[in-house]
Amino acid sequence: MLMAGSVHDSQIYHKLFDAGEASKLFTDSAEVRAMLIVEGALAKAQGELGIIPELSAKAIHRATLEIPLDPGALGQAAAVNGVPVPGLVSAFRDAMQAPEHAQYFHWGATSQDIIDTGLMLRLRQLLGLVEGAVRETLSALAGLAEAHAELPMAGRTYGQYATPVSFGSVAAQWGQPLLSCLKELDDLKRTSLLISLSGAAGTGSIWGAQTPALRAAVAAGLGLSDPGRSWHADRGPLLKVADWLTRLATALGKIGEDVTLMVQSGVGEVRLGTAGGSSTMPQKQNPVQPSVLVAAARQSIAAQSALQGAGLARQQRDGAAWFTEWMVLPQLCLAAACAAETARRMVPGLEPQPDAMQAAFDQSQGLMQAETLSFHLSAHMPRPEAQAAVKRLCRTVIERGGHLRDAAATAYPDIDLAPVFGASGQLGDGPEQARAFAAAARAV
Template identity: 30%
Template sequence: MLDYCIYRDCFSSADMRSIWSEHTVISAWLRVEQVLAEHQAMAGLIPAEAARAINALSICDLKKTELQTEMMLVGRPIVGLVKQLRALVPEHAVHVHFQATTQDVMDTATALQMKLGLELVENALNRIVTAIDHLASSHPDTIMMGRTNGQHAVPIQLSTKLAVWRSELERRSRALNEAAARGLNVQIGGPVGDLRGYKNGEGQQIKLGIAASLGLNVVDPHWQNARDGMADIITALGTLCGTLCKIAHNVNQLSSSDINEFLEVYESGKGASSAMAHKRNQRASEFGEAVARLGRQRAEQIGELTLHEHERSGGVWIGEWVVVPETFLLTSGALKWSERMLKNLVFNTDAMNKSLAADFMNKPQAHH
């Protein structure tokens, strides 16, 4: 359903879909194979002509139907990819995917995609914080009723409520940066991750070189069965979605007819009802809450997928192929709706004053 033309823009951004599209995934696999060949050629492990031939290939040279057929037969996509690459450069076939394993290619490609995805998330967070700053600067002295446990508490400054949101989002941004430092890692190690196909430290140098070329980090000896770094990133996205969900839910509540203190800027047809023409439903906060809930819930599954047995466990690794991209996609949707909500948010100070006055009138008065 996330790919339905009618729904997809409700649940993710076009830019994030591009990063996790089939085209980009396959392109990332090919890029890893090419960079691997480059560094192996520099180390004298394969001929330079082989690296040049491999790097001359593009995704347009591949047949997706054959990739699909091989995937269903083998249960892994890289076997079919390597088969096609070797057929495309027959004189250098033995040097394609040299000393590598499927997980080297797929994990490194996923790290590349996560890196791009986190850049989009960071940019969106910056825009949201800017929108909050604008709202706060426009209402430095506005007072509204504070609410605890669903009841009127005491008056608060609107700017304080906004500052809490801003502060929390800034912490989420820092948490994502810290998670990225731990989780955006190259995976080059061969069958069981220990670089056993290399001699005299050549494997480690190639691993470091590939990491530098791709802008990724290195963990030793490997992370084939140690998924904590990836889990850090996905968990951080899930916590961000929790924050976005809370903010959107609060805005939605304060936009209700009974409170009416927050409002999304109206335009003709926006939030229309098929049965009640008078309604102007607050869609940005509604979708922001819903998509953020989905993102948080999807992210929670990553903990289950860290439970690898021995040196590799396909039964949990395969689950990442769905959980990781969908968490990124849903996070992008939650960010998109949150940005739209905050950029189109206005405050009804008359309603705020009415709530303050009603609370004063309802309080017991001291008698002298």
């Protein structure tokens, strides 16, 4: 048995990389249905503007809602023409069985008008599904941030102990990029979910002076924005949507990376609600969901790179650039949807482990308070001297063992070190950041 061409199409892997309802948007049937919706809206608008006979327009519009077309029957024509629309037009006219009306089907449009506009209809649905999942994830992160705003844990930079943070502030840092993406979404939909309707070379030559009115009418009928121009060779609208999805997947992948480190053996600062098992090691609790988030982010990033290259569309239309979009955009969309769906399920099950977090402070030998100690000593000596002194104390603790608190007390018996040591007193504005994020997340 061969592996499927995409994990999202695989009977084995599709539940692991679950994109939810978004998977249904990137099928041949969904593409054909979207193109027929566009053709129906086009005919309706043309009838109202007198471009084609109104009776024919009504017949075509009704037929696009009623006549099913077999996607498989379009394959040979697509192989010859490079696009499925000529085959769709021919099949629809035959199925309509009303040549006096069917002759006006697809009047003056080009394949890219129909394909790109149909894609925008599906991207609108995709963004709606992803938005719903992100909102649920933000709600869960807000709950974690608020409930654990003052739960101290080790901050780490370059994988090393840094200074104390709170688990609530970590949850807030996870959520802030998601919150930013969500705030951008309305503007993204308005500026990028565009109708494409400008004819063969982007000038609407068949419709002449009626082109702007026709484009506006079809846009209104489909609930998409009217760009007021051709964007056949300007892939900016698609690139903006892809960029948003990639940034979202990247933000979710960062959560996956962090959680994978938090649940590893010897750390155990977070417990997953759902973990995977091993075929041979019964003790394993594998971080499957965090790993899916990371993998989905990597796929999105890779696909985005290819898509950016496809933005170099030559002249008025570029077949190779367009074909590249068909190959990579669905995978990017499904990877981002998979990340959103996985995070929606994973985040509510995260459980911080206070004892393990405290153990990190105990194991650090007080070294997480080194920065605080150097500033505390600066009140009693010049800052450079205080920094040098703390570095010496840290080397002593690392080489000989013991605790920084005891080493400092021995070196400076006359200085009160009580304000320095103790995790909860060194959280800075972490708790306030956590609570502010929670409030913002619930307000969006």
